[in-house]
Amino acid sequence: MNTNLKHCVWALAVVVGLGVGVGTAPAVAAPQDREQQQQQHEQDYSKNKTYQQGMREGRSDHARSLDHSRNRRFKKDVDRKAYEAGYQKGRA
Numbered sequence: 796m797n798t799n800l801k802h803c804v805w806a807l808a809v810v811v812g813l814g815v816g817v818g819t820a821p822a823v824a825a826p827q828d829r830e831q832q833q834q835q836h837e838q839d840y841s842k843n844k845t846y847q848q849g850m851r852e853g854r855s856d857h858a859r860s861l862d863h864s865r866n867r868r869f870k871k872d873v874d875r876k877a878y879e880a881g882y883q884k885g886r887a
Contacts, residue, residue, distance in 0.1 A: 838877075840876075840881060845874040845877045845881070846877040846880060849879060849882035849884075850884060852865075853883065853886035854885040856885075857885065857886045857887075863886070
């Protein structure tokens with residue numbers, strides 16, 4: 796009876812250990828995968844006029860230590876994304 800309980804405890808420890816080991820492996824690799832996905836989804840806005848405008852305004856705000864306070868309205872979502880990408884790149 797006593798040895799049967801020991802076997803059950805060891806089996807449970809092995810199962811828990813494998814569960815923790817397998818569960819943490821994807822969590823460790825996730826940030827790298829997320830970075831690669833973001834780079835794949837980013838578009839090349841460098842020739843977009845709103846991207847260039849965002850770059851100019853980002854550099855200007857950075858030089859003057861201003862924040863991103865202007866509310867802009869864009870007709871297309873792509874233009875808004877391009878402007879924001881340019882602004883963040885110019886601000887950095």
